[in-house]
Amino acid sequence: MIALTAMTIQIIDNNPDGIRICRVEGESLVTVVVPRDMLGETKCLPDLPDRGVYYLLDEDHGVLSRVYAGQTTRGLVRLDAHKTKKEFWNKAIMFLDNDVNIDRDVLDSLEAKAIDYVREHGSYETDNGNTPVRMRVLGYDLDRKETTPVAVNTVFHTKKNGVRATGRYNRDTGRFTVLSGSEVDLGHAVIKNQGAVAARRQLFAAQTGKVILADDVELSSPSSAAVFVLGGSQNGWTEWVNEQGQTLDYVYRSKEHMNE
Numbered sequence: 001m002i003a004l005t006a007m008t009i010q011i012i013d014n015n016p017d018g019i020r021i022c023r024v025e026g027e028s029l030v031t032v033v034v035p036r037d038m039l040g041e042t043k044c045l046p047d048l049p050d051r052g053v054y055y056l057l058d059e060d061h062g063v064l065s066r067v068y069a070g071q072t073t074r075g076l077v078r079l080d081a082h083k084t085k086k087e088f089w090n091k092a093i094m095f096l097d098n099d100v101n102i103d104r105d106v107l108d109s110l111e112a113k114a115i116d117y118v119r120e121h122g123s124y125e126t127d128n129g130n131t132p133v134r135m136r137v138l139g140y141d142l143d144r145k146e147t148t149p150v151a152v153n154t155v156f157h158t159k160k161n162g163v164r165a166t167g168r169y170n171r172d173t174g175r176f177t178v179l180s181g182s183e184v185d186l187g188h189a190v191i192k193n194q195g196a197v198a199a200r201r202q203l204f205a206a207q208t209g210k211v212i213l214a215d216d217v218e219l220s221s222p223s224s225a226a227v228f229v230l231g232g233s234q235n236g237w238t239e240w241v242n243e244q245g246q247t248l249d250y251v252y253r254s255k256e257h258m259n260e
Contacts, residue, residue, distance in 0.1 A: 034092045039083055042076045049096040050075030053110045056089035066238050071111035087232040156240035165229040175218050176225035182213045188231025195220050196228040222248050
């Protein structure tokens with residue numbers, strides 16, 4: 001017998017890439033997808049439950065490079081603090097219900113399970129099938145498994161916060177070259193990376209905002225290169241990904257990949 005599930009997805013202002021609210025018939029749990037750059041618009045949403053767990057995603061067309069799991073008793077308001085303190089994420093997925101269905105003990109347990117899952121499957125090369133159905137329907141697969149080998153001599157990219165940049169890693173020297181034509185977000189200051197600070201100061205002087213790199217620039221490490229492009233504090237090993245969505249860490253340091 002075929003099992004049918006009725007799921008409704010509401011979009012805001014006819015924007016399929018914007019905020020989405022997902023409900024399953026017969027269930028009180030509400031799933032909300034919030035792009036980071038549309039967080040301010042959540043203040044205008046109708047009343048939603050305020051208790052549940054959430055994932056902060058570094059996501060590019062459904063491919064996840066980094067995930068953080070947590071809990072909230074304040075609903076969407078919880079994301080305000082994460083916008084200030086965590087720069088890596090560009091999308092949040094929240095699973096919310098009322099305090100009748102999720103008391104504090106249940107909430108703590110759900111958060112612990114979510115964190116354990118992320119820690120265990122952090123690279124997402126797994127055949128585990130436990131990703132919540134709502135996550136899969138919405139296009140975010142925590143259990144994605146790579147099936148095709150990837151050439152290590154390839155171009156990597158980042159698209160975080162709308163900044164598009166590309167580069168290549170030199171395994172022999174450990175250095176990373178940001179390629180000409182890449183965008184550099186000078187609007188975000190560098191945190192604790194003197195190499196990136198020096199490169200920005202030398203190339204851009206008093207410029208501000210988003211600029212285009214005229215020539216290739218070699219940095220001392222993938223993280224220094226990511227900070228140079230994006231500002232803030234970045235982990236270049238997980239920030240730079242190839243066209244298959246595989247991180248630099250996976251391509252160059254994963255034992256599983258090396259044995260392919």
